[in-house]
Amino acid sequence: MEQYWKKEIPFLQNMTEIVPVTKGFSYDKKFMIDNQYLLRVFQRKAIKNRKAEYITLSKLSAYSNAIPETIEFGVIKNTNLAYMILTYLPGTDAEIALKNLTNDEQYKAGVLAGKELKKLHCLSAPSDYPSWYSTKKQKSDRYLLELQNINVDKRIKKRLETYIQDNEMLLKGRPNTFQHDDFHPSNILIHNRNFSGIIDFGRMDWGDPIHDLQKLGFFSKRISISFTNGIINGYHDEQLISDSFWELYGLYSAMHIVSSLVWGLKISREQYEIMLEYSLDVIGDHENFICTIPKWYRTDKSTSN
Secondary structure: OOHHHHHOOOOOOOOEEEEEEOOOOOEEEEEEHHHHHHHHEEEEEHHHHHHEEEEEEEEHOOOOOOOOOEEEEEOOOOOOEEEEEEEEOOOEEEEHHHOOHHHHHHHHHHHHHHHHHHHOOOOOOOOOOOHHHHHHHHHHHHHHHHHOOOOOHHHHHHHHHHHHHHHHHHHHOOOOOEOOOOOOOOHEEEOOOOEEEEEEOOOEEEEEEHHHHHHHHHHHHHHHHHHHHHHHHHHHHOOEEEEHHHHHHHHHHHHHHHHHHHHHHHHHHHHHHHHHHHEEEHHHOOOOOOOOOOOOOOOOOOOOO
């Protein structure tokens, strides 16, 4: 860490151990402080969005204890950098940790993660925020247009376009709440073989809460089917799940395929090939979107990986 940073960040004055944190895909520079706090340093040009993230995290603490608490936010003088300090949640990301758990432990961790996510969705969007239908449809239309320029099987493109356009009316009237918007195993922590928290809120957004589950079939299911089933069941308090939920889940899964293919190709050919592989898996799980409920979902915890 730059010694100048330590001098200019008030909270660090009496801290003894500052260790770089390198895991994750964030562009932030991250440091663990005395095994209790997390310092995130970022470009000052992003300060408006990051301040909104920080304020939202502060509000979310009223709903859940399984997220980082906010400590301090500011700028580093005479630099183009700003920072936030949060509490450091113990644990290993679920993508790694789940491999060492039994199926029953994986399921139980998923149930707790789903229940905590549901608590976060109790925070409503700002009253002047645009409707979910208008914001999501606009993004979806743009991605579908870009999909036409991608060299992927025409039958797949046609099926995705038809399915999305035939079901996009489901977006109307949906609630506008907090969305983590990057909810998958890498951002879920496991500590002492149990769920311990949700992290990395940098992509937070507002809209339909069910949209937060769209990446389960893409990423979570590949790591642990038991864990993924647990998330869905925990999110619904282990009660019967309605057809309307699955209709929206299927729609968001299809939309996520389109956006992932478009995004992947912009990043690199290698990333696109990974997204294509994952997308074909999801299409297969939904039987070419004839079924809204994916093949891997089960109502009981005995599901094996």
